[in-house]
Amino acid sequence: MLKFTKMEGIGNDYIYIDGIHQDVPMNPHFITKISDRHFGIGSDGVIVIQESEICDFKMRMFNLDGSEGKMCGNGIRCFAKFVYDHQLTKKTYLEIETLGGIKKVWLIIDNNKVQYVRVNMGQPILKSKEIPCLFDKEEMINEPIEVDGQVYYLTSLSMGNPHTVIYMNHLDFNIQELGIKFEKHILFPESVNTEFVEVVNRQYLKMRVWERGSGETMACGTGACAVMYASYINGLCDNHVQVELLGGILDISYENGEIWMSGPATTVFEGIIQEEVFNV
Numbered sequence: 001m002l003k004f005t006k007m008e009g010i011g012n013d014y015i016y017i018d019g020i021h022q023d024v025p026m027n028p029h030f031i032t033k034i035s036d037r038h039f040g041i042g043s044d045g046v047i048v049i050q051e052s053e054i055c056d057f058k059m060r061m062f063n064l065d066g067s068e069g070k071m072c073g074n075g076i077r078c079f080a081k082f083v084y085d086h087q088l089t090k091k092t093y094l095e096i097e098t099l100g101g102i103k104k105v106w107l108i109i110d111n112n113k114v115q116y117v118r119v120n121m122g123q124p125i126l127k128s129k130e131i132p133c134l135f136d137k138e139e140m141i142n143e144p145i146e147v148d149g150q151v152y153y154l155t156s157l158s159m160g161n162p163h164t165v166i167y168m169n170h171l172d173f174n175i176q177e178l179g180i181k182f183e184k185h186i187l188f189p190e191s192v193n194t195e196f197v198e199v200v201n202r203q204y205l206k207m208r209v210w211e212r213g214s215g216e217t218m219a220c221g222t223g224a225c226a227v228m229y230a231s232y233i234n235g236l237c238d239n240h241v242q243v244e245l246l247g248g249i250l251d252i253s254y255e256n257g258e259i260w261m262s263g264p265a266t267t268v269f270e271g272i273i274q275e276e277v278f279n280v
């Protein structure tokens, strides 16, 4: 059996498993099985807590389809709460190793309870080849791309994972149909997380996200950061905004070349995965 904790960051929900004290089968079959909302626990994916040789901890993140993501913004806030609440650390400032780089995380505690979490999400990366994006210019900022006969203007960047940001007049559209077209687009050799944005004003942005490997999620932390920075360099917002996602609001700012994100982290329930589920 395997102990797990179900947590969510503004509705972006993952299964968190202590991989320090348990052997976690991090294979696509196991990940997709327990993430399934009918045959499993139900989640946007799985996040595993591991020891790190260079940081306080290491975060491994897997999407619903079993693919491994390099970084997860909502996930890292919940990860920090997990290690604190499970007494794996007493620290309220953590450095967490991810495949998308080392992230600095602050737990804001009151009455020994995590109120919210602040994360230095690092520097956004615009160079096409580092996203990666097979665009024929060094950067892809507000560039027209035709999909199914319609032209969309894309701003692409990496937050440790790949994103492309598209501005819309409104967000009432069939994301199931459109999202997959960008996720599988030839421009993105490692696929891409696609954010659709409605600019409300210079301090308030609304977005929906079609995540690589998970489809539409209620929220995407790295996506909200990508949206903020794309909007900033396109002259559409100030350097501190609220980003409204389906699941809630994140506070995002751009300071001294780095993106900062603040938001909640919630534990929903603890449970045990039965042997027969992960031994198939």
Ligand SMILES: N[C@H](CCC[C@H](N)C(=O)O)C(=O)O
Pocket (backbone or CB within 6 Å): 012, 061, 063, 068, 069, 070, 071, 072, 073, 074, 075, 161, 162, 193, 211, 212, 213, 214, 217, 219, 220, 221, 222, 223
């Ligand atoms: N689907 C993403 C990982 C999860 C990111 C998202 N849930 C977040 O909060 O940043 C990827 O494969 O790059």
